[in-house]
């Protein structure tokens with residue numbers, strides 16, 4: 561039987577900012593009572609943010625999905641179309657992408673997440689052209705996009721090194737990497753769900769390269785595709801080891817696998833209970849990563865709100881547009897006032913943040929809450945009734 565006193569002693573050490581081992585993290589993840597885990601993680605968060613611990617943040621952004629054509633065919637993905645599937649595949653032209661950027665700016669968004677498939681024709685040149693056009697038209701927008709998988713792919717298409725690819729897209733306007741594509745980094749679960757993706761070691765190697773070149777990133781984890789608890793802990797240990805060398809991960813963002821329209825057919829899923837435990841363990845174990853993000857998009861608004869009491873300091877984004885996880889069944893939507901209310905009712909003061917986590921607007925007086933009711937999350941996926949495959953999703957009416 562697990563010694564509760566020993567578990568509590570590890571929790572106390574982590575809550576006070578001390579480092580815990582991988583073995584201790586696994587023990588806590590498996591056996592610590594949920595409330596004790598949350599209490600320790602919340603204490604660690606308060607300690608890290610002493611002085612601003614009453615604040616929880618959110619950001620306004622737009623995912624811009626530039627193509628769904630992809631050669632990588634991940635088994636959990638409901639978004640992609642194989643290159644030969646010309647009926648399902650689509651790509652957006654630059655004018656369409658710039659229109660989406662313009663709407664983002666008009667609605668007070670500060671960041672775009674360029675996200676798409678591994679298109680067989682899109683090398684470094686494609687991203688250079690698009691990022692420089694976006695920056696030229698909207699210098700105020702932060703391009704927080706792509707990740708190691710896209711770099712690996714585009715470098716191969718263009719016949720250049722990953723280092724050259726990063727330098728060139730950074731020079732063209734990419735500000736930071738979003739860090740998608742991490743999925744699960746350990747070999748067994750990664751091969752099971754994304755056999756054609758680069759290895760977890762390669763994903764980290766490219767992120768390390770990027771951090772060394774001055775391009776910071778966030779980091780992610782996809783939970784619920786049949787991985788073991790030990791593999792989840794191994795994933796965050798691999799990230800912590802890299803972060804010890806680079807310091808370039810700004811945040812860690814776990815999110816849950818969505819079960820619809822993909823090859824895995826929803827046979828496994830992470831529960832809210834497992835998700836909250838992971839948020840707490842991330843806060844306690846990742847003592848070298850500043851921000852832990854709670855997600856409402858995949859786990860729901862109430863679980864997102866609860867995550868703020870399990871170590872999360874940020875509630876992610878009001879995504880003006882999202883098509884990838886919604887293709888696989890994530891149906892949650894929200895709007896700016898609702899996110900503000902969720903944070904406030906969790907006992908925190910909401911603040912809109914920048915990509916680099918500075919507070920842009922602290923909502924400390926409800927009487928001064930923003931009033932633009934167009935700041936709403938939209939989805940336009942094939943999986944959602946009323947959605948469209950190649951959406952003309954105009955957030956702002958042109959009439």
Ligand code: SF4
Nearest residue numbers: 630632633634637677
């Ligand atoms: S997750 Fe990304 S790389 Fe994998 S199939 Fe989907 S679009 Fe392609």
